[in-house]
Amino acid sequence: MFYTDAGVVRAVDGVSFSIGRGEAVGLVGESGCGKSVTALSIMRLISDPPGEITGGSILLEGRDILALPERAMRKVRGNDISIVFQEPLTSLNPVFTCGEQVREAIGLHQRLGRRESKVRAIEMLRLVRIPDPEKRYGDYPHQMSGGMRQRVMIAMALSCQPKLLIADEPSTALDVSVQAQIIELLLELRERMNMAVLLITHDLAVVAQMASRVIVMYAGVIVEEAPIAAIFDGPMHPYTAGLLGSLPKINHHVERLTMIPGTVPDPLRLPAGCRFSDRCPERFDRCGEEPPMFPLEGNRRVRCWLREGERV
Numbered sequence: 001m002f003y004t005d006a007g008v009v010r011a012v013d014g015v016s017f018s019i020g021r022g023e024a025v026g027l028v029g030e031s032g033c034g035k036s037v038t039a040l041s042i043m044r045l046i047s048d049p050p051g052e053i054t055g056g057s058i059l060l061e062g063r064d065i066l067a068l069p070e071r072a073m074r075k076v077r078g079n080d081i082s083i084v085f086q087e088p089l090t091s092l093n094p095v096f097t098c099g100e101q102v103r104e105a106i107g108l109h110q111r112l113g114r115r116e117s118k119v120r121a122i123e124m125l126r127l128v129r130i131p132d133p134e135k136r137y138g139d140y141p142h143q144m145s146g147g148m149r150q151r152v153m154i155a156m157a158l159s160c161q162p163k164l165l166i167a168d169e170p171s172t173a174l175d176v177s178v179q180a181q182i183i184e185l186l187l188e189l190r191e192r193m194n195m196a197v198l199l200i201t202h203d204l205a206v207v208a209q210m211a212s213r214v215i216v217m218y219a220g221v222i223v224e225e226a227p228i229a230a231i232f233d234g235p236m237h238p239y240t241a242g243l244l245g246s247l248p249k250i251n252h253h254v255e256r257l258t259m260i261p262g263t264v265p266d267p268l269r270l271p272a273g274c275r276f277s278d279r280c281p282e283r284f285d286r287c288g289e290e291p292p293m294f295p296l297e298g299n300r301r302v303r304c305w306l307r308e309g310e311r312v
Helices: 035-042 070-079 098-110 114-127 145-160 176-193 204-210 228-234 238-245 306-308
Strands: 002-004 007-009 024-028 082-083 164-168 196-201 213-218 220-229 294-296 300-302
Touching: 024 204, 070 098, 070 196, 082 145, 098 145, 098 220, 114 145, 114 220, 145 176, 145 196, 164 176, 176 196, 176 204, 196 204, 204 228, 213 228, 213 238, 213 300, 220 228, 220 238, 228 238, 294 306
Parallel strands: 024 196, 024 213, 082 164, 164 196
Antiparallel strands: 002 007, 213 220, 220 300, 294 300
């Protein structure tokens, strides 16, 4: 939660999910729903103050990393869990070369000497398909394209072979062709390293390319979780159905894109009961009460009173 002058904001409220080794899971939702705060909470990078993780646990292979002292947590970041942010130009230091920044990350976490870490950095640049990596090692961030900078960020994140990679909107700022290359690269590296991936995005189409399971967030809570094919075949939550309806379709007919009416609620003034109720086309009286997550067949969960009779 975040403590502000206007009041306490629960940006992420009771979010719970798991990711298996080698699995790719998509976390989707509109801007402001709590996706990035979830990622920063896993990394324990929430600024305190004004933010604070007030409860729960974050288990990495059975170890609660919330209970670790900060010095031990620094060893987890980069080694066991890494993150790739949306805009690499703001994440990379403009006064150091890209190669040196990758080398520094390797030297810091792997305790290698300068020469060994430089050799490893060049290997990582080659792994993420940066052409002529020996030469590009000496390039500064402004000398590279957006796609190349993002590859540098991926090289830094994977340099210590983490068990979990968090990719927070890794291709949003890129054009469509480069975006496809970055997604393909992440897929290949996940399989090669048997690495778990949490892909955070607002775009279900991107998730469909990469993830086997999708988690849908709205206003700080999870509203639906299901295998990716099941979500596209038949969404169970009206919000998920609205997200799918807003995707452009390629067919012989011109179809208007549907729009979810209204806006994401102010986190200080959430509606009573279901948080989607004031925008939901299927609202009924029971929606004034907050629904729990109902487990459904096929490894699905949904937070909607419409599915109460279908729980298992």
